[in-house]
Amino acid sequence: MSKQAVRQKIRTLLQTLPPAAFQKEGIQALLRLRESPLxxxxxxxxxxxxxxxxxxxxxxxxxxxxxxxxVYVPKIEGDSLVFYRIYSPAGPWSLGTFKIREPETVRQEDALKREGSSLLILVPGLAFDPRGARLGHGKGYYDRFFAALDPPGERTDPTKKNYTALGLCLEIQLLPRIPTETWDKPMDALCTGSSLRYCPKDENTALSQP
Incomplete structure (x- = not known):
């Protein structure tokens, strides 16, 4: 199945779910993540x-x-995602590209220009698979973000990363396998309302924390 066909399948499925389903798994995912070492x-x-x-x-x-x-959240600037620090879950927000909330340009601090501690990056996606493969909406913003974040030649070397990429989605968005390209960024772990699982290179040894 092509990427576009998978996208359409998942979008159709998500449209059938009530708002409460997204809220419920968000609360459950919090419990999974907060109990994990991450x-x-x-x-x-x-x-x-x-x-x-x-x-x-x-x-x-x-x-x-x-x-x-x-806490940092993304803002689209040209073809790039820039993550700025916010100081309240209430924002303030503005509507950016694609009518998605973004931080207003007030007291902004770029996450990648901070020295020091490493990053836990929560990544959205339409679908993921046990290898950590991610299918986004096709705009490439997160692919470009990770390409800029990873030094050349080091994108698959875990010893040289200062972050963990965590795919966050509903359990029904986890598929047995999704199509990928060479530039697609694999996730290090996946979190849903039902599980937090790690994604080693060898998909046959994938770990699961139910």
Whole structure:
């Protein structure tokens, strides 16, 4: 099945779900992540602001503020994603490209220009598979972000990364296998309302934390 066919299949499926399904899994995903070592291992969190057809990230963001984490959210600038620090789950927000909420240009601090601690990056997607393969909306913003974040020749070397890429989605968005290209960024772990699982290179040894 082509990428476009998978996208259409998942979009159609998501349209059939009530809003409560996205909210419920957002709360459950918070419990999974907060109980995992990832929550304590990282101080800087890069979130995405969920739309009405994505797992709700509001509970995770509120918990991050409660636990005194540094919270950053993306803003589209040209063809790039830039993550800026915010100081409240209430924003302030503005509507950016594609009518998605973005941080206003107030007290902004670029996450990648900060020295020091490493990053936990929560990544949206239409679908993921056990290898960590991700299928986005086809605009390439996260692909370009990770390409800029990873030094040339080091994108698959875990010893030279200062971040963990965590795919965040509903359980029904996990598929047995999705089509990928050479430039697609694999996730290090996947989190849903039902599980937090890690994605080693050998998909046959994939770990699961139910």
């Amino acid at each position: 929550w304590d291992d990282y101080q800087r969190f890069l979130f995405f602001l969920s739309t009405d057809r994505e797992i709700d990230t509001a509970p995770l963001m509120e918990a991050a503020f409660s636990d005194k984490k540094e």
